[in-house]
Amino acid sequence: MGLIILAIFAILVGAVIRGMGPSFGKTAGSARLVGYGFMLAGLLLVLANTFTVIPVGDVGVKHFLGQIDPTPLEQGVHVINPLATVEKMSIREQNFPADGSVEKIDAQTSEQLNVALEVAILYRIDPANAPELYQRLGSESQITSRIVLNAVRNGVRDAAATKSINDIFSPNRKELANDMLKAIQVKAGDRIEVLEVFVRDVQAPQKVRDAIEEKLQREQNVAAERFQTEIIQEKARQQIEQAKGIAEAQRIISQGLTREYLTFYYIEQLSKLPSGSVVYVPTEGGVPLMRPVGGGGSR
16 A cells, blocks of 8 residues: 555656646757656556465465455466455464463463463465455454464363363473463464363472372382382292202102112122222111221232
8 A cells, every 4th residue: 555655656756747848948848758757657656466376385365445455365467456455364374372382371270280381383365255354353473463362362272171180281282282282272263273282281280299209209209119029929930930940859869869879889889999998787686896808909
């Protein structure tokens, strides 16, 4: 609109200078040339304003005298009413908050415990809804502040209210993020498309954090005790198997110690004794005999 005003002003100035040309006397010809120059410049500005370029990743909304064209302008070059204005909006995936930071939101769990959540989302504007959004809300920045911000805050609080404190502090936050995405999309309606929700951090009151840490410590202690019990049970099983092996070995040995074998083993050991050895020989009468033996190896 600013260029059109400037173009009209240039055409008017040119027309005035051209009309006043004869009053300049000898320089009337030059004055008319200057007037034509202003008029030509104005016409060029008008012509330039009849074309608009929508960059890649944007959509245009055309409006004139309070009337909004319901058909959005897609990327490319378009011929429009030179008096109309085109509002350009990005339809690319956008972060909220836009500066790459996080939105800090206070919420309550299903146990009515306060938690502080740091959340960011990825969203996009549906190009087909751009004219309606502009008519109802305004520019892209106004859409962000009125729809995205409110939808994020209310959706996150609604999702957190359905979760217990254990669910929120679970290491797997994917389910929590999915529930938040659904709640935010419900709040936003079809005006924007919520693509992904990122739960950056969760903070609870000090008492809750202490209780959670104490619970985790108890779980770790139970796990350690369970591990020690398994070690003791394994050692006991090994000792039982060892005892079974010893008993089996003793059974096999006892079965092999016959009277004949013991007599043979006794005689064999006597032959291995050195010369001059004295052997205790039991008798049936109970009177022991002492016999010198040995020297079998020297024969």
